[in-house]
Amino acid sequence: MTGLGPVAWPPAPIGTERLVLRESEARDRAVFIELFTSPEVRTYLGGPRSRDELEHAVPEVPGRRPGLFVIDLDGAMIGTITLDRRDAERPGHVRPDAGEAELGYLFLPEAWGCGYAAEACAAALAWFADVLPGEPVVLCTQTANDRSMRLAAKLGFTEAERFEEYGAEQWFGVWSAGTPSG
Secondary structure, three states: OOOOOOOOOOOOOEEOOOEEEEOOOHHHHHHHHHHHHOOOOOOOOOOOOOHHHHHHHOOOOOOOOOOEEEEEEOOEEEEEEEEEEOOOOOOOOOOOOOOOEEEEEEEOHHHOOOOHHHHHHHHHHHHHHHHOOOOOEEEEEEOOOHHHHHHHHHHOOEEEEEEEEOOEEEEEEEEOOOOOOO
16 A cells, blocks of 8 residues: 555564465465456456466455455455545545545455455455554445445445446445454
């Protein structure tokens, strides 16, 4: 994440009851490509990307950057969580100077419905609240994405506004450290 200030990256791996949030490794490359080529995963994200394009574009160690956690279940990657700064030009902000931290997540379809996303996102939010206390986190999802809407509610995000973007109604919510998550 740009603008982390004094926060060291990567943090030590974060363990939950069933998962580990960690930095990406070379062994994760195939799953990164699968996430971006999956029609199910990309339904509300502009559709799947070309496998050929990604095979050439994705580096040997993908996703190695501040703000990106690989979600590991029993030694295998099942998804990612990102904490990135929201572009000032996009609609949806809670601070006058924009640049809020925005939570994003992608999980393989076989990991859906098991509570992994809620568990991993709650851990990432707790880590964020610990290293940047008092800073809000935002989340934006299409209102048509029922799973993402339920996850946002479960994590304690509250609706700040709705707007049209990318040809669809978007739900924009905010979370702060005092909000229950998980």
